[in-house]
Amino acid sequence: MTSTSRGLRAPASRRAVTLTLFTLAGLILSAAQALAHNVTPGDAGYIQEIWGVHIIPFIYLGAKHMMTGYDHILFLLGVVFFLYRMKDVAIYVSIFAVGHSVTMLLGVWYGWGINAYIIDAIIGLSVVYKALDNLGAYQKWFGVQPDTKAATLVFGLFHGTGLATKILEYQIAEDGLLANLLAFNVGVEIGQILALAVILIVMGYWRRSPNFMRQATVANIIMIVLGVILTGQQIAGYIAST
Amino acid sequence: MNNAPKPRLEDLPSKAQLYRSSIAAAIGAVVILVTVYLPAEHAIDPTGLGRVIGLTEMGEIKRELAEEAVRDAETHGDQSSSVIDAIFGAFIGSAHAQEAWRDEVTFTLAPGATAEIKLVMEAGMTATYAWTATGGRINFDLHAHGEGKSIDYARGRGETAGEGSIEAPFAGEHGWFWRNRDSSEITVTLQLRGDYSEVKQTY
Numbered sequence: 462m463t464s465t466s467r468g469l470r471a472p473a474s475r476r477a478v479t480l481t482l483f484t485l486a487g488l489i490l491s492a493a494q495a496l497a498h499n500v501t502p503g504d505a506g507y508i509q510e511i512w513g514v515h516i517i518p519f520i521y522l523g524a525k526h527m528m529t530g531y532d533h534i535l536f537l538l539g540v541v542f543f544l545y546r547m548k549d550v551a552i553y554v555s556i557f558a559v560g561h562s563v564t565m566l567l568g569v570w571y572g573w574g575i576n577a578y579i580i581d582a583i584i585g586l587s588v589v590y591k592a593l594d595n596l597g598a599y600q601k602w603f604g605v606q607p608d609t610k611a612a613t614l615v616f617g618l619f620h621g622t623g624l625a626t627k628i629l630e631y632q633i634a635e636d637g638l639l640a641n642l643l644a645f646n647v648g649v650e651i652g653q654i655l656a657l658a659v660i661l662i663v664m665g666y667w668r669r670s671p672n673f674m675r676q677a678t679v680a681n682i683i684m685i686v687l688g689v690i691l692t693g694q695q696i697a698g699y700i701a702s703t
Numbered sequence: 704m705n706n707a708p709k710p711r712l713e714d715l716p717s718k719a720q721l722y723r724s725s726i727a728a729a730i731g732a733v734v735i736l737v738t739v740y741l742p743a744e745h746a747i748d749p750t751g752l753g754r755v756i757g758l759t760e761m762g763e764i765k766r767e768l769a770e771e772a773v774r775d776a777e778t779h780g781d782q783s784s785s786v787i788d789a790i791f792g793a794f795i796g797s798a799h800a801q802e803a804w805r806d807e808v809t810f811t812l813a814p815g816a817t818a819e820i821k822l823v824m825e826a827g828m829t830a831t832y833a834w835t836a837t838g839g840r841i842n843f844d845l846h847a848h849g850e851g852k853s854i855d856y857a858r859g860r861g862e863t864a865g866e867g868s869i870e871a872p873f874a875g876e877h878g879w880f881w882r883n884r885d886s887s888e889i890t891v892t893l894q895l896r897g898d899y900s901e902v903k904q905t906y
Contacts, residue, residue, distance in 0.1 A: 501768070517756040525743075658724075665724070
């Protein structure tokens with residue numbers, strides 16, 4: 462890579478500042494020089510360097526976000542825990558996908574800035590809710606079974622709001638925003654399907670075990686604990702931030 | 704105890720199905736690792752596919768930013784964090800029409816190349832600027848550091864012109880980090896006037 466350099470031409474009547482512009486190689490110079498422009502590294506840094514439509518990279522980022530977002534994965538695990546037939550899995554996962562897609566897209570498009578701690582605390586609670594549901598707690602305590610599909614949709618809406626909050630922090634360029642956002646959403650769904658594939662294979666082996674039902678109780682209690690921890694962390698973060 | 708009946712074996716995938724699924728998942732994971740993850744995270748692209756679909760570029764940018772962050776920390780590790788929100792906005796005024804400029808700086812950046820142009824200013828000084836980019840669209844970060852402080856005034860990407868003024872809240876170097884993320888050579892012309900003692904290229 463080459464580049465040219467030119468000296469400056471000072472406008473008439475004003476003093477010229479001596480300024481030498483070096484040849485700037487495309488490669489980053491190895492010398493440790495002052496740079497100090499508050500570098501943002503990682504995915505956010507990448508996003509803040511680019512503009513225009515980048516379909517595949519945003520699909521990747523969406524999938525990565527979903528697969529590394531343990532709160533989403535935990536909720537998904539809770540939802541499919543006792544769904545034994547693929548048809549049911551498909552229905553519930555689709556409901557969840559519709560829910561989080563709606564608020565993710567609208568949230569970013571209209572810039573709904575919701576406090577990340579609050580929304581993540583609600584997402585933590587969604588894990589607690591689903592694990593309690595799996596244990597039949599609502600029937601035991603209140604004598605009613607809340608509609609599981611409706612709950613999946615409502616919590617899907619909250620998960621999408623959480624996704625939107627994270628995407629807004631990425632500061633995606635206006636140029637190409639809609640296409641990139643849709644690509645990100647497609648990536649989120651791909652990531653969800655990939656995570657689900659692993660969950661279903663593991664669950665497939667586990668469900669064949671004669672101890673499954675007993676262990677399932679323990680597993681859902683552990684999920685409650687994890688959900689409470691997630692929620693508590695976010696509440697603590699919220700308090701610390703105010 | 705659970706809100707579901709015990710699964711019936713006929714509803715579950717058979718052992719043979721699970722075995723096949725496990726093998727397929729393992730192969731899929733390796734394929735994703737090699738063709739997607741390594742290019743996107745580490746710019747390692749053994750198949751060449753990452754380059755075609757734009758993921759290797761992502762990996763390169765991330766690696767570059769990580770290296771810059773390390774160097775940044777070494778050079779300016781003692782600085783307080785930036786106070787973007789508190790001060791942002793107060794500094795972006797509009798430049799008045801063609802009063803005589805004091806300095807004009809012109810430089811050309813190849814794709815991927817960077818430059819840093821700084822004004823040496825004392826606290827309270829104000830400098831006015833206008834710049835244009837031709838040949839492509841440029842990214843910049845207008846920031847300052849000095850006296851152990853740093854500020855990010857404004858960032859932009861894919862832009863072709865800008866104008867405004869910098870009002871220095873502290874003594875130090877105030878100016879632009881430029882980077883060409885476009886695919887063609889870009890020439891930037893930066894015009895300056897106001898209170899500053901020196902224009903220099905710091906990087």
